[in-house]
Amino acid sequence: MAEISVKEKMAIERTKMPEQDALERSRNFKEVNLGLPLEWAVREAQRCLACKKRPCVDGCPVNVHIPEFLAKLADGDVAGAAQILRVDNALPATTGRVCPQEYQCEGQCLRGKKGQSVAIGWLERFVADWAAQNLAPDKAPAAQTGFRVAVIGSGPGGLTAAGELARAGHKVRVFEALHDTGGVLRYGIPEFRLPKRIVDQEVQNLRELGVEIETDVIVGRTLTLSEIREEYDAVFVANGAGLPMFLHVPGENLKGVYSANEYLTRANLMGAWMDDPCGTPIARGKRVVVFGGGNVAMDSVRTAKRLGADAAIIAYRRGKDEMPARKEEVKHAEEEGIEFHLLVAPLEILGDEKGWVRAVKLQKMELGEPDASGRRRPVAVEGSEFELACDVAVVALGTTANPLLTAAEPDLKLDKWGNILADENQSTSIPGVFAGGDIVRGGATVILAMGDGKCAAQSISEFLKGKTPKAPEKAA
Amino acid sequence: MFKVISNEEIAPQLHRMVIEAPRIAKARKPGQFAIVRLKPGAERIPLTIADDDPEAGTITLIIQAVGYSTKEIVATQPGEFIQNIAGPLGKPTDIEVWGKVVCVGGGAGTAVLFPLAKGLAQAGNELTTIIGGRSEKYVILFDELSAFSKQTIATTEDGSLGEKGFVTGPLKRLLDDPATKPDAVYAVGPVPMMRAVSDMTRPYGVKTIVSLNPIMIDGTGMCGGCRVTVGGKVQFACVDGPEFDGHDVDYAELAARQNAYQELDEHGCRLDAALA
Ligand SMILES: Cc1cc2nc3c(=O)[nH]c(=O)nc-3n(C[C@H](O)[C@H](O)[C@H](O)COP(=O)(O)OP(=O)(O)OC[C@H]3O[C@@H](n4cnc5c(N)ncnc54)[C@H](O)[C@@H]3O)c2cc1C
Ligand SMILES: Cc1cc2nc3c(=O)[nH]c(=O)nc-3n(C[C@H](O)[C@H](O)[C@H](O)COP(=O)(O)OP(=O)(O)OC[C@H]3O[C@@H](n4cnc5c(N)ncnc54)[C@H](O)[C@@H]3O)c2cc1C
Ligand code: SF4
Ligand code: SF4
Ligand code: FES
Numbered sequence: 011m012a013e014i015s016v017k018e019k020m021a022i023e024r025t026k027m028p029e030q031d032a033l034e035r036s037r038n039f040k041e042v043n044l045g046l047p048l049e050w051a052v053r054e055a056q057r058c059l060a061c062k063k064r065p066c067v068d069g070c071p072v073n074v075h076i077p078e079f080l081a082k083l084a085d086g087d088v089a090g091a092a093q094i095l096r097v098d099n100a101l102p103a104t105t106g107r108v109c110p111q112e113y114q115c116e117g118q119c120l121r122g123k124k125g126q127s128v129a130i131g132w133l134e135r136f137v138a139d140w141a142a143q144n145l146a147p148d149k150a151p152a153a154q155t156g157f158r159v160a161v162i163g164s165g166p167g168g169l170t171a172a173g174e175l176a177r178a179g180h181k182v183r184v185f186e187a188l189h190d191t192g193g194v195l196r197y198g199i200p201e202f203r204l205p206k207r208i209v210d211q212e213v214q215n216l217r218e219l220g221v222e223i224e225t226d227v228i229v230g231r232t233l234t235l236s237e238i239r240e241e242y243d244a245v246f247v248a249n250g251a252g253l254p255m256f257l258h259v260p261g262e263n264l265k266g267v268y269s270a271n272e273y274l275t276r277a278n279l280m281g282a283w284m285d286d287p288c289g290t291p292i293a294r295g296k297r298v299v300v301f302g303g304g305n306v307a308m309d310s311v312r313t314a315k316r317l318g319a320d321a322a323i324i325a326y327r328r329g330k331d332e333m334p335a336r337k338e339e340v341k342h343a344e345e346e347g348i349e350f351h352l353l354v355a356p357l358e359i360l361g362d363e364k365g366w367v368r369a370v371k372l373q374k375m376e377l378g379e380p381d382a383s384g385r386r387r388p389v390a391v392e393g394s395e396f397e398l399a400c401d402v403a404v405v406a407l408g409t410t411a412n413p414l415l416t417a418a419e420p421d422l423k424l425d426k427w428g429n430i431l432a433d434e435n436q437s438t439s440i441p442g443v444f445a446g447g448d449i450v451r452g453g454a455t456v457i458l459a460m461g462d463g464k465c466a467a468q469s470i471s472e473f474l475k476g477k478t479p480k481a482p483e484k485a486a
Numbered sequence: 487m488f489k490v491i492s493n494e495e496i497a498p499q500l501h502r503m504v505i506e507a508p509r510i511a512k513a514r515k516p517g518q519f520a521i522v523r524l525k526p527g528a529e530r531i532p533l534t535i536a537d538d539d540p541e542a543g544t545i546t547l548i549i550q551a552v553g554y555s556t557k558e559i560v561a562t563q564p565g566e567f568i569q570n571i572a573g574p575l576g577k578p579t580d581i582e583v584w585g586k587v588v589c590v591g592g593g594a595g596t597a598v599l600f601p602l603a604k605g606l607a608q609a610g611n612e613l614t615t616i617i618g619g620r621s622e623k624y625v626i627l628f629d630e631l632s633a634f635s636k637q638t639i640a641t642t643e644d645g646s647l648g649e650k651g652f653v654t655g656p657l658k659r660l661l662d663d664p665a666t667k668p669d670a671v672y673a674v675g676p677v678p679m680m681r682a683v684s685d686m687t688r689p690y691g692v693k694t695i696v697s698l699n700p701i702m703i704d705g706t707g708m709c710g711g712c713r714v715t716v717g718g719k720v721q722f723a724c725v726d727g728p729e730f731d732g733h734d735v736d737y738a739e740l741a742a743r744q745n746a747y748q749e750l751d752e753h754g755c756r757l758d759a760a761l762a
């Protein structure tokens with residue numbers, strides 16, 4: 011197609027994302043963002059200036075070849091764009107939706123310096139969705155190495171590693187503790203932000219590649235890491251950070267008080283929102299208060315709204331600018347009528363005579379001097395306590411490492427938070443055992459977990475070079 | 487998918503099911519449980535692993551059909567499948583050699599008690615077992631428990647079998663007689679029973695261990711839904727328990743939390759009234 015001049019590129023305004031109407035979507039679980047039409051996507055891609063320094067690529071944790079895939083898309087060659095994307099990013103349909111782009115690729119985009127960045131995330135999503143519809147998934151490579159690799163956990167870290175290892179010709183088996191795959195992608199992030207068909211499709215692609223997935227295996231309980239090591243030539247551990255943090259204020263064990271993990275698991279993994287009579291129940295509050303300001307808090311409060319709450323309220327210790335949630339989620343939440351109580355800290359959860367939550371007691375905060383993280387530290391305002399009525403409260407403070415797996419492995423070195431220590435190749439203190447994702451980083455992001463999974467897969471192939479497989483593949 | 491090998495009704499609404507689950511059969515120790523999900527869309531519910539046969543690759547569950555999920559599970563016929571069974575979960579029982587031990591089981595709790603009692607007996611403890619039920623047909627596993635107990639006592643509320651009354655009757659006698667005073671008591675059953683037993687043994691200073699049964703989802707420490715307060719500290723029953731020192735448990739909180747989903751509708755209405 012004809013060259014577009016820089017001037018012409020600069021004149022194109024950033025595309026809008028078609029969305030479900032805010033009022034309507036606040037009562038259903040369908041995806042908020044509807045996706046770009048092809049013409050809009052191509053036009054948006056044409057805004058990219060193909061900068062020499064490629065700041066966007068530096069902003070992406072896995073260094074997606076952004077200008078290259080955008081150039082193909084700008085030419086209308088979606089298949090070409092998809093091919094470039096898939097080299098760096100195993101789950102682009104997911105990252106395009108959930109990456110905090112404003113801090114990563116788009117945060118560095120040159121066009122964002124004077125105006126609005128290229129909508130890299132939306133374009134990544136567009137290309138990935140198109141590819142899922144139009145391109146056949148990879149098949150297992152003909153040449154198999156005979157090595158067997160175990161992957162523990164089927165979150166984004168484990169799924170990415172499994173795919174890369176299978177493409178390298180290893181026989182891969184994924185062990186997952188829950189009854190379904192996807193980790194946080196399935197039990198945490200709600201349908202309206204990441205439709206579960208995307209996780210299903212990715213898992214299906216892995217199966218096509220010959221990856222075996224065994225659910226209901228809790229490593230550390232059903233099998234130990236040591237037992238797995240006896241049978242497999244290498245192991246990648248990506249069991250996430252699945253231990254919820256609580257506030258440790260009085261009243262936290264009242265009925266109607268949930269950790270975000272429990273609340274979202276009931277809603278997402280167990281399908282409590284589907285009105286299935288035999289399904290798992292959830293307290294559908296009329297007034298729901300959620301503590302926290304991250305993605306987990308936004309997901310919880312927006313779920314509460316969709317479950318029918320008249321008032322779904324965020325209570326956060328700092329100000330709106332300090333919220334760690336993706337900016338798009340905060341914007342969507344505001345549009346959906348989520349109420350924000352900023353600069354408040356919980357003192358107590360108050361119950362009725364039957365042991366149900368009836369209100370939360372909050373204290374106002376002021377922003378003081380910046381702390382070590384550079385964010386201004388909230389300081390309590392004396393005498394500012396007040397009560398906020400609610401019938402459900404959700405604690406969304408974040409998660410830490412779950413010791414179920416690691417407690418059984420004294421040789422596996424951990425840091426003081428219980429995370430597994432891994433080097434830049436994702437190797438742990440046990441030879442042949444690699445680890446990545448949230449269990450190494452603490453609560454992090456999808457793309458970082460995927461990056462670790464990819465890196466670990468390469469390290470594992472490297473580690474296996476010159477070795478003999480433990481159990482030569484039995485003829486099936 | 488986990489194949490049901492056999493399914494027999496051993497008391498009204500109480501089923502013993504043997505199920506193929508080779509990995510769990512191999513790993514399981516007394517005191518541990520599994521999370522069972524019958525089919526897509528069904529709830530995940532915790533059930534104690536009553537017994538295992540690692541050779542045959544099977545586990546035994548003893549299930550009281552009290553509500554939706556348990557009724558559906560016990561309706562599964564031999565040859566049919568259970569979609570998901572994950573385990574073994576929870577800390578295994580700390581099988582200590584105490585000397586004289588009294589094991590107290592109430593209702594379906596007797597099923598949870600059975601593997602503990604067996605483990606304690608195998609370790610060389612001298613067991614007196616007290617099991618209670620509403621009437622004769624609800625007293626379960628009497629013969630099985632008698633096989634390794636020095637003495638087995640049944641109590642029924644209507645006197646149709648054994649002693650009329652509650653399990654605490656014979657327990658009090660055993661505590662009061664220096665010749666039979668136990669070195670430890672294990673109690674598993676409905677919350678009011680575990681509470682009554684703990685209250686009774688406290689003044690005697692007899693170590694009392696109970697197995698708690700809060701509502702659970704994952705059973706791996708991920709959701710925190712199973713939290714209980716023990717000795718003023720919040721514990722997750724699925725990973726820190728399910729067994730705890732009976733003298734330290736906040737039973738009122740446990741009982742309240744267990745009933746949460748029965749009371750849901752009422753709860754919403756009360757808030758309306760409060761805000762009106
Ligand atoms: C509600 C919520 C919203 C989020 N939103 C975003 C977002 O918008 N953008 C973003 O980038 N990040 C987000 N995150 C963070 C992101 O989801 C995580 O960083 C990422 O999922 C980590 O991937 P992982 O593969 O390391 O672990 P996980 O996704 O946690 O997966 C771990 C898997 O291992 C399984 N497992 C655990 N223990 C065992 C065991 N012993 N044996 C076998 N299997 C085991 C678990 O069941 C799980 O399936 C969010 C997190 C939450 C909770
Ligand atoms: C660690 C553990 C081990 C258990 N082992 C066994 C066992 O070996 N055999 C057995 O029959 N049961 C056992 N239970 C109890 C069993 O999990 C519940 O009976 C079951 O979840 C009820 O589900 P439902 O859908 O059939 O009943 P629901 O319709 O949910 O409830 C029916 C009744 O059961 C009560 N209930 C609900 N959930 C629980 C619960 N988790 N614990 C106690 N009461 C509950 C309700 O208050 C109600 O009165 C165990 C529970 C735990 C936590
Ligand atoms: S993976 Fe995430 S950070 Fe990287 S380009 Fe895609 S959306 Fe941006
Ligand atoms: S920084 Fe922005 S404009 Fe420059 S190459 Fe990257 S996406 Fe294109
Ligand atoms: S059942 Fe979820 S933490 Fe115990």
